Amino acid sequence: MAKTNGGTRMDGAKRIYVADDDGNIRQIIKTFLESDGFEVEDFPTGDLLLQRFLERECDLVILDVMMPGSSGFEVCTELRKTSTVPIIMLTARDSETDYAMGLGLGSDDYITKPFSAMSLVMRVRAIFRRIDFESQKRAAPVAVTAGGLTLDEPARHILRGRVPLSLTPTEYELLKYLMLHAEQAVSREELLNQVWGFGTAVETRATDDTVRRLRQKLDGCGVAIEAVWGYGFRLTADGGKP
Amino acid sequence: MAKTNGGTRMDGAKRIYVADDDGNIRQIIKTFLESDGFEVEDFPTGDLLLQRFLERECDLVILDVMMPGSSGFEVCTELRKTSTVPIIMLTARDSETDYAMGLGLGSDDYITKPFSAMSLVMRVRAIFRRIDFESQKRAAPVAVTAGGLTLDEPARHILRGRVPLSLTPTEYELLKYLMLHAEQAVSREELLNQVWGFGTAVETRATDDTVRRLRQKLDGCGVAIEAVWGYGFRLTADGGKP
DNA sequence: TGATACTGCGGCAGATTTGCGTATTGCCTG
DNA sequence: CAGGCAATACGCAAATCTGCCGCAGTATCA
Numbered sequence: 001m002a003k004t005n006g007g008t009r010m011d012g013a014k015r016i017y018v019a020d021d022d023g024n025i026r027q028i029i030k031t032f033l034e035s036d037g038f039e040v041e042d043f044p045t046g047d048l049l050l051q052r053f054l055e056r057e058c059d060l061v062i063l064d065v066m067m068p069g070s071s072g073f074e075v076c077t078e079l080r081k082t083s084t085v086p087i088i089m090l091t092a093r094d095s096e097t098d099y100a101m102g103l104g105l106g107s108d109d110y111i112t113k114p115f116s117a118m119s120l121v122m123r124v125r126a127i128f129r130r131i132d133f134e135s136q137k138r139a140a141p142v143a144v145t146a147g148g149l150t151l152d153e154p155a156r157h158i159l160r161g162r163v164p165l166s167l168t169p170t171e172y173e174l175l176k177y178l179m180l181h182a183e184q185a186v187s188r189e190e191l192l193n194q195v196w197g198f199g200t201a202v203e204t205r206a207t208d209d210t211v212r213r214l215r216q217k218l219d220g221c222g223v224a225i226e227a228v229w230g231y232g233f234r235l236t237a238d239g240g241k242p
Numbered sequence: 243m244a245k246t247n248g249g250t251r252m253d254g255a256k257r258i259y260v261a262d263d264d265g266n267i268r269q270i271i272k273t274f275l276e277s278d279g280f281e282v283e284d285f286p287t288g289d290l291l292l293q294r295f296l297e298r299e300c301d302l303v304i305l306d307v308m309m310p311g312s313s314g315f316e317v318c319t320e321l322r323k324t325s326t327v328p329i330i331m332l333t334a335r336d337s338e339t340d341y342a343m344g345l346g347l348g349s350d351d352y353i354t355k356p357f358s359a360m361s362l363v364m365r366v367r368a369i370f371r372r373i374d375f376e377s378q379k380r381a382a383p384v385a386v387t388a389g390g391l392t393l394d395e396p397a398r399h400i401l402r403g404r405v406p407l408s409l410t411p412t413e414y415e416l417l418k419y420l421m422l423h424a425e426q427a428v429s430r431e432e433l434l435n436q437v438w439g440f441g442t443a444v445e446t447r448a449t450d451d452t453v454r455r456l457r458q459k460l461d462g463c464g465v466a467i468e469a470v471w472g473y474g475f476r477l478t479a480d481g482g483k484p
Numbered sequence: 485t486g487a488t489a490c491t492g493c494g495g496c497a498g499a500t501t502t503g504c505g506t507a508t509t510g511c512c513t514g
Numbered sequence: 515c516a517g518g519c520a521a522t523a524c525g526c527a528a529a530t531c532t533g534c535c536g537c538a539g540t541a542t543c544a
Contacts, residue, residue, distance in 0.1 A: 056435065084375035084376075130369070130373075168491085171490095183396075206492055206493080208531095208532070209533095212533065213490095229411060230411035410501055444502095450522075471511070472521095
């Protein structure tokens with residue numbers, strides 16, 4: 001047990017890069033974000049962050065405006081040339097000019113120091129929530145089918161052939177989400193966010209339980225919820241093996 | 243070119259609802275947003291806004307926290323029951339509690355009065371930009387192929403012809419990285435950083451193991467992971483030798 | 485208000501994954 | 515051609531992951 005996995009070793013965890021020349025601030029931000037389940041890498045300069053980003057992208061970037069080398073603004077501009085990664089700018093000043101410049105250059109949010117670590121975490125969460133909302137939004141077809149299942153959204157029914165399955169609310173939401181993402185691997189994190197909601201404090205293992213109960217009811221439906229080892233689940237049409 | 247597009251669109255402007263009991267503020271917000279190309283409807287109370295929203299949805303909602311009737315928080319909660327519409331909260335206070343509560347309830351942003359109209363417009367633009375980014379991203383399917391292999395990122399599958407390979411998480415990540423850098427020499431260090439993560443404490447020889455296991459599964463796939471002596475590995479398409 | 489249904493959690497056992505020690509084979513250099 | 519470092523091959527044991535139960539707190543409904 002000599003090695004800690006730098007926090008949570010969850011494949012679904014969002015990766016965040018932080019650049020700030022103040023080591024204390026970096027540490028605080030890192031600690032808070034990690035305790036919230038994010039995977040964080042921090043850099044003393046924006047240039048280093050940029051360099052790292054180019055070799056490996058992340059899910060969100062937090063940039064201090066004033067740093068040695070390239071300023072946060074410059075790094076932001078540079079990032080935007082190749083990526084749409086969400087960016088949060090930090091600044092000591094609170095001038096409207098800075099404000100407009102930051103958001104104008106393509107950052108998603110702009111926080112002035114001093115700020116509470118908690119509020120930063122909230123902002124981060126808000127951005128990820130927005131992204132998840134959008135990914136969830138993708139079309140709302142009245143009837144989706146996967147294998148031998150049919151989703152009847154208005155009726156809040158999922159039909160096995162012609163007979164509606166008897167599902168509990170959680171089961172229904174979960175299966176619905178899987179059907180809307182059939183054949184795609186869905187991480188436990190994602191399920192938790194989409195089905196249970198965001199603020200909810202539930203163990204990721206809860207998904208396993210619901211999936212387990214669902215599998216029993218789905219027996220011989222032409223579909224299967226298979227496990228994606230170390231990641232989550234995937235709904236697939238199995239030709240129907242008895 | 244593909245950057246500016248705050249709110250002006252050919253296919254109908256974004257519709258924004260604003261609720262604030264102060265008529266002056268409403269007017270200012272409305273004027274600024276409209277001059278930026280948005281379509282705005284304003285309401286003196288959150289209840290009226292909610293009522294209007296239920297009969298016709300909009301693209302973004304701006305809510306004052308303190309209003310006669312239901313508070314902004316209550317309206318926010320109510321909206322979130324049925325919609326993922328972006329919400330910006332306005333408040334006179336700047337307590338962390340309020341802050342956390344606002345974002346916690348599902349709003350996207352939180353602005354304290356007094357605020358400049360311009361900064362509000364910037365926030366609004368930032369949110370719409372984020373949404374545009376996401377919808378853009380969704381429209382770009384990614385299918386990389388190398389030799390006889392196909393990477394199906396959403397499904398988290400790597401197909402050998404039409405059959406998905408059975409890969410462990412590490413194997414998947416490693417092979418994916420090699421496919422994205424096909425025909426290029428990749429150092430062990432690089433692999434360690436990309437696949438295992440930045441600060442992980444594992445010997446570089448760990449890559450050898452995964453590569454070894456991968457080679458077995460890749461036998462006769464039209465590709466080969468060859469060793470680059472003293473450096474690392476390279477994925478190459480071998481014409482397919484039996 | 486009492487019966488019933490849902491849900492999430494802790495605990496287990498079995499199955500898988502994976503890094504490392506160690507031995508063997510292979511390539512480069514002098 | 516020999517020496518030496520690098521790459522492979524094995525097998526193992528610890529660490530993880532999954533699926534499953536049973537249970538208890540809570541919500542739902544008659």
